Amino acid sequence: MTFVLEAVGVRHGDAVILDGISVTLRSGHCTAIAGPSGAGKSTLLRLLNRMLEPTSGRVLLDGTPLPALDVLALRRRVGLVAQQPTLLTGTVLDDLRVGRPGLTEDEARSLLAEIGLPPAFAERPTAGLSGGEAQRVCLARTLALRPEVLLLDEPTSALDRASAEAIEQVVKDLRAAGGTAVLVSHDTAQARRLADDVIVLRAGRLAEHGPPDEVAYLRTATS
Amino acid sequence: MTHEVHVPSWPGVVASLALVAVALGIVARARLRISRELVVAAVRAGVQLIAVGALLLAIFKYAGLPGAFAWAAVMVVIAGQVAGRRGSGVPRSRVAATAGLAAGGGTTLLALVLLDVIPAQARVVVPVAGMIIGGSMQAAGLALRRVRDAVTSGRAAIEARLSLGLTAREAFAPHTRDALHTALLPVVDSTKVVGLITLPGAMTGLILGGVDPLTAIRYQIVVMYMLLAAAAISAYVTTRLAEAALFDEAHRLRC
Secondary structure, eight states: OOEEEEEEEEEETTEEEEEEEEEEEOTTOEEEEEOSTTSSHHHHHHHTTTSSOOSEEEEEETTEEGGGSOHHHHHHHEEEEOSSOOOOSSBHHHHHTSSOTTOOHHHHHHHHHHTTOOGGGGGSBGGGOOHHHHHHHHHHHHHTTOOSEEEEESTTTTOOHHHHHHHHHHHHHHHHTTOEEEEEOSOHHHHHHHOSEEEEEETTEEEEEEOGGGOHHHHHOOO | OOOOOOOOOHHHHHHTHHHHHHHHHHHHHTTOSOHHHHHHHHHHHHHHHHHHHHHHHHIIIIIHHHHHHHHHHHHHHHHHHHHHHTTTTSTTHHHHHHHHHHHHHHHHHHHHHHTTSSOSOHHHHHHHHHHHHHHHHHHHHHHHHHHHHHHHHSHHHHHHHHHTTOOHHHHHHHHHHHHHHHHHHHHHHHHHHBTTTBOOHHHHHHHHTTOOHHHHHHHHHHHHHHHHHHHHHHHHHHHHHHHHHHBOTTSOBOO
16 A cells, blocks of 8 residues: 655645645555644645545555545545544444444454453443543544554644553554554654654645654654 | 404504504603614514515416415525525535425425315415425524534544545434434424414414314314424425535535
8 A cells, every 4th residue: 555645735725735745655664744733744644545635736546546446445444543532422332333333342342452442441431531542442443444554643642651652552563464554743752663754744845755763853853 | 164254454454553652652761762663663564564465466366376386486495595594604505495495395385285185276375385484494494504513513523434434424424313303393392382382373363264263273283294294304305405515526524
């Protein structure tokens, strides 16, 4: 699952959100998107599962332009976890079933184990979850689709340490199994820990692209 | 059974102006500063009703049944604008409301005429259409308002569902249910308490006209049932069209 962005631009009215981005996100790698707030990081992520359409240029997945693929199937193969965790139903188990109604209780328990939560968590009402628990359930809900690519938007910002570590472990496991991950992160240390490649955006333009130890932004920016 | 309908004569109407003078006196004495407004309202009511009366007379006399349906179509367009405004922010909300009212009003009215529940006469079709479209307008307006609120307060949840590969319709389904629920509550409630809390218009009119109450309620029962059907159809079609306009072909919110 290699994404190629060709001269991608996104405009919103007069505002230029992304401008002339040409970059390849390699299959089986973890790519971190870094850069200051408002640089267009989340926008870039949303292009990859077609929650957003570029106003110029195009995005290809394994050589096929995204609009030529079935969008619903694409979103199941390319799972996006939003920055703000949003739970959708009454209990954790119901939430895990939103994208996969046939999910068994055994499968749910093993998903919970993947994100470091005990099996009994499936019965918990979603209303009482902490931010970290909610974010982990949202990740598990996406993992229930067995996506080939995981898109994570600031997955661990403002989370407790246990939740952050559990989520990072999921990314490492996915990588080890040959999956692809794209991660938006303010946290430069996290980008160094997880990423094979780093893309730095500045004011909607591609400022840097390379392995973590060659990207100047990760050395200079404080997270 | 024939009735001698007793309605006020024109001198009687003029005499009732004395009652407006009483209201004016109270307003002036209490220094409410709405004397002018009250006079305008009273004059306006008279002029408006005379105009409508003349129009209805013309329709009944010269335009017949086609004229009655044409007038119903005009009502649908006006009510569609009013209900559509409740969904401002939802793309093409006025089109959705107008189409919903046309579907709900048209189906109900035609069913009543074809089943011979009401006679196919202009003097019957016009007021019945007015009741149907008025009730449906409220339902369609409420539905659109809920749809609009769903886009603002429910955006994160809708996008979360879409990101899980759900279709636009599936992702919006909880909001569709909520919009229909909200739209139909008032008409269900008023159907429950009809006759107990309110003596509704059709029944009141017939009783005033000298029809005996047990006959008058037959009309009212039909009115309540047709209002239920018309409101349900109108709200459903309006919500579905609004929902379709909210999403593009790639299952994304347009606005």
